[in-house]
Amino acid sequence: MAAKTISQAEENYLKAIFKINEKNGKSAGNKAISQAMQTSAASVTDMLRRLAKKKLINYESHKGATLTDTGNRIATNLIRKHRLWEVFLVDKLQFAWDEVHPIAEELEHIKSEKLVARLDEFLGTPKFDPHGDPIPDADGNFTFRQQVLLSEVEIGKKGMLVGVQEHSKSFLQYLDSLELGLGTEVEILERFAYDDSMRLLINAKKEVVLSHKVNQNLFIKLV
Amino acid sequence: MAAKTISQAEENYLKAIFKINEKNGKSAGNKAISQAMQTSAASVTDMLRRLAKKKLINYESHKGATLTDTGNRIATNLIRKHRLWEVFLVDKLQFAWDEVHPIAEELEHIKSEKLVARLDEFLGTPKFDPHGDPIPDADGNFTFRQQVLLSEVEIGKKGMLVGVQEHSKSFLQYLDSLELGLGTEVEILERFAYDDSMRLLINAKKEVVLSHKVNQNLFIKLV
DNA sequence: AAATATTTTTAGACTAGGCTAAAAATATTT
DNA sequence: AAATATTTTTAGCCTAGTCTAAAAATATTT
Secondary structure, three states: OOOOOHHHHHHHHHHHHHHHHHHHHEOOOOOHHHHHHHHOHHHHHHHHHHHHHHHEEEEEEOOEEOOOHHHHHHHHHHHHHHHHHHHHHHHHHOOOOOOOHHHHHHOOOOOOOOHEEEEEHOOOOOOEEOOOOOOOOOOOOOOOOOOEEEHHOOOOOOEEEEEEEOOOOHHHHOOOOOOOOOOOOEEEEEEOOOOEEEEEOOOEEEEEEEEEHOOEEEEEOOO | OOOOOOOHHHHHHHHHHHHHHHHHHHEEHHHHHHHOOOHHHHHHOOOOHHHOOOOOEEEOOOOOOOOOEHHHHHHHHHHHHHHHHHHHHHHHHHOOOOHHHHHHHHOOEEEOHHHHHHHHHHHOOOOOOOOOOOOOOOOOOOOOOEEEEEEEEEOOEEEEEEEEOOOHHHHHHHHHHOOOOOOOOEEEEEOOOOOOOEEEEOOOEEEEEEOOOHHEEEEEEEE
16 A cells, blocks of 8 residues: 655644544534644645545545544654654753754654654653653554543642643743642642632642642642 | 745755765756756756845856855755764664665754754764764864775775765665674775776775775775 | 757746635524 | 524635746857
């Protein structure tokens, strides 16, 4: 089967569709895709037709898109590459977790299968990236981890920060300023009903108060 | 000075022009570029005009192209990135020297300055790539090394293989089969006037006979 | 220097990927 | 169910980068 060439633009659309499908649990609409890709709705319609013709997505006019098996495999592999490169940048080249995303966004398009395999091995076959997101294996399987949003944790419970949902530079830098990195121990001391903010004890020595918005973006593994 | 965006295609043309300028010591003609880029002459004319408009090359109709300072800086930086990535692939990911070129060809287009600096440091600021080609520093300066083509070395002289001029997979694999890698010691035992082939002693223990074509592609540092 | 060969440019066309503005289809309110 | 709002598609246009075929310019031979 002649593995058709897939352009970077096409790859990026597949990844966007994958993420929208995953988050919403249903087919990705034109609007959502155009927002994710920062392109016009008209461009999206064009691209969806192209991807459908290549059998990478299932698409019917006005009904949005879902990935075919092939499309899913490609999107998953892109995510694998993106996350492995992020680990490389942080672990080997000492980048901070808030600076790796745009670089990995370019690196994920490098084509060699062998490169990915060797990189994975070189990094020690990591299961999670620097933001705590799972790295799918070569067959596209994600490691599942028991985790809850900090906003859902009850008073008195203890846990450890294992992931972030939001990846913006400003959010990550805010966490840095609080010394809240992956692996940080947290204990819920108090919850303010007024605005759902919470007072926490981190690493058993420092207290911080986090807004609801922040709490909704932190994944905790309870201990 | 608004650093205009430069596409991968443009970058590849700049690199091709750099190499042709370097090898021929004069302005790069349309034909040579079209051969290097594997594109039609018409496409080259178009691209030369685009590059000239961006002040990356000096170009006049029918007179070929040379790089401007800006163009030269970009081309040199691409070569720097290409060669650093080759070192990464060989030294860190255990790739063979005959498989890294196409992958580095993609990796060299990754944009981050910081990435290059960190990679360089991570690799121990190497001065030569896995084929013995010099890696320009961040300012574009190449390390110069005293070297001669094996075909020019006199009988009885000894030296060390420090570089290859040809980079094809088949040539490199042929060298591998002879156990002729960079760093190999060679002593010239005999030269056959008939076809300019040479008999050599390598690493003081094995004899091989190399054709003139091979001898013209090996760089030796005399001891 | 004329004839011939080679190189380069022009002219016109194509694909990928993007855009805006308007029309059509679907969803949501009232 | 009608009216209104939102989403999606259509139509037409644009740029980058490629192509072929023919014309023009330059180089090489004779």
